[in-house]
Amino acid sequence: MADVLGAFEQAVLLAIVRLGPEAYGRGIHAAVQERLERPVAPGAVHATLDRLETKGLVRSWLGEGTKARDGRPHRYYTIETAGIRALNDARRTLQHVWSGFAWPMRVRG
């Protein structure tokens, strides 16, 4: 089995799935921050996207620019079959690790 995705990688991949054809750097960054409920450095998202693309889990291409970006192009991302498989593996692993435990756990006083 390939390496299991970390939580941040899962958040980035799920943001790409959620955003669909509108998945580009800034949009993914905003979606990840919203889901993780904490500030995230844009550089962390860019570095993760680069890593996921190197692993063959996502694919990217350049699109048009807009006035909000001074005409600089967007880089759009889409998830590959290997990316969906990796997300399923990560979810399965987590469920397996947690099987047999009640959630949320209670602190014993």
Add this chain to the structure above:
Amino acid sequence: MTSMWNAPSWAEWILRALLPPDRADDVTGDLLETLRDESRLSSRLARQAWWARQVASRFFRSYYLFPLALIATLIWNDLFNTFRDVNGTNAGPNLFGPMLFIVFLGAGTFGGWRTRRTIGGVIASVGSHLVGWSAITCWFAVTTYPFALSQQHNPYWIQAWRGSASPGESFMHWIVWDNVGAVLLGGSALLLLSFVAGLAGGITGRWLGRRSLPILQ
């Protein structure tokens, strides 16, 4: 409301030097869009600080190994230089100069290869030096006094103090200013070395990158 703040030219220039050429436009575009959505960054100083954080974040994510290697080399050298035996023999291998050159050349080569630009190598090497210089200044600030307590019992250091201190100058005063001199003069010399080695590495890395040699992949 979206504001139309621009990136400071220094930040734009460094970011472009740190990024591969096919990523420079879309990454700086994302950052520009993010900045313009950030309503809390209303002052010019806050926006400059935000860009400085983006530049530092990009540098550390790409090149963190080189400043770490540099800091380790500088601390290694300081430990062996400080804790000499009574004859003044430095027990460490005499590899300080070559190690520094290899770190700067490595940073330059990796930077040139990654960005396909010579300036990418220079920025990687000089940036590594600036981080290392800052770290070693903190190291000296923290260790000078406890190390000096040990050094003042070592005949080698006592002789060095007598040989170069001003009349009436205490050992502690002398050793503190010796360290200040090391930070300023040594740091300036290393800045020059990092530029030269980064330039050589940048040219080499760019050459390797344009031939698509599968090193460092």
